[in-house]
Amino acid sequence: MTRAIVLSDIHANLVALEAVLSDAPRGVALWVTGDTVGYGPDPADVLAALRDRDAFVVAGNHDLAVAGKMGVNEFNREAADAALLHRSLLSAEDRDLLGAMPLIATRDSFTLVHGSLRDPVWEYVLERSAARACLQRAETPHCCNGHTHIPAVFEWRDGRGSVVARQPREGEVIDLAKGRVLLNPGSVGQPRDGDPRAAWLEVDTEARTATFHRTRYDIPETQRRMRRRGLPPFLSERLAYGY
Numbered sequence: 001m002t003r004a005i006v007l008s009d010i011h012a013n014l015v016a017l018e019a020v021l022s023d024a025p026r027g028v029a030l031w032v033t034g035d036t037v038g039y040g041p042d043p044a045d046v047l048a049a050l051r052d053r054d055a056f057v058v059a060g061n062h063d064l065a066v067a068g069k070m071g072v073n074e075f076n077r078e079a080a081d082a083a084l085l086h087r088s089l090l091s092a093e094d095r096d097l098l099g100a101m102p103l104i105a106t107r108d109s110f111t112l113v114h115g116s117l118r119d120p121v122w123e124y125v126l127e128r129s130a131a132r133a134c135l136q137r138a139e140t141p142h143c144c145n146g147h148t149h150i151p152a153v154f155e156w157r158d159g160r161g162s163v164v165a166r167q168p169r170e171g172e173v174i175d176l177a178k179g180r181v182l183l184n185p186g187s188v189g190q191p192r193d194g195d196p197r198a199a200w201l202e203v204d205t206e207a208r209t210a211t212f213h214r215t216r217y218d219i220p221e222t223q224r225r226m227r228r229r230g231l232p233p234f235l236s237e238r239l240a241y242g243y
């Protein structure tokens with residue numbers, strides 16, 4: 001039995017991460033479904049904060065690119081520029097740590113992955129057929145992913161083999177006892193669902209609930225830090241719009 005908070009796509013946004021951690025319950029496990037670095041201003045401090053909290057972290061595409069485990073050819077210009085900057089900001093030790101993160105891991109009744117179980121690094125699960133393919137491959141009843149930066153619920157309806165998809169409301173509680181489900185907490189550091197607040201998920205495998213949360217943070221401060229780092233302006237501007 002576990003209580004945990006699930007974070008995804010923190011993207012080196014330390015100000016957002018600290019706001020979420022101070023909003024979240026204390027003394028619970030911390031699981032991260034990838035893209036800890038890339039885009040934002042504070043990759044080393046975010047990795048240190050996760051280490052301090054003994055977080056369990058799987059790798060995303062940005063993590064592998066910053067680690068040097070893959071190139072940046074598949075990235076758009078701004079993402080590639082940020083990934084290369086992050087390589088230079090991190091120690092060899094931090095880059096090795098990123099490169100050694102698992103792609104898929106199991107915690108309690110949850111499988112954790114960045115993209116999907118069909119393609120852990122790159123697949124965007126935005127619709128039901130992709131969610132079904134992911135849930136079919138899961139060896140646990142519950143999965144959490146990330147990568148899209150949009151909170152999502154995909155519920156498997158046994159018998160009919162159909163998957164129901166929806167965007168959760170803030171504060172919505174999912175009943176984990178109802179069966180197989182894929183949950184995307186949304187993004188801490190760069191939300192893309194039109195709500196600029198940091199998104200995160202709280203799970204309780206004893207009460208069998210998962211709750212979607214949003215937390216306000218100091219967006220102008222993150223933008224200032226990004227400008228100081230010389231990151232592409234588009235990456236800081238989009239934070240204000242949640243896109």
Ligand code: ZN
Nearest residue numbers: 009035060147
């Ligand atoms: Zn991401």
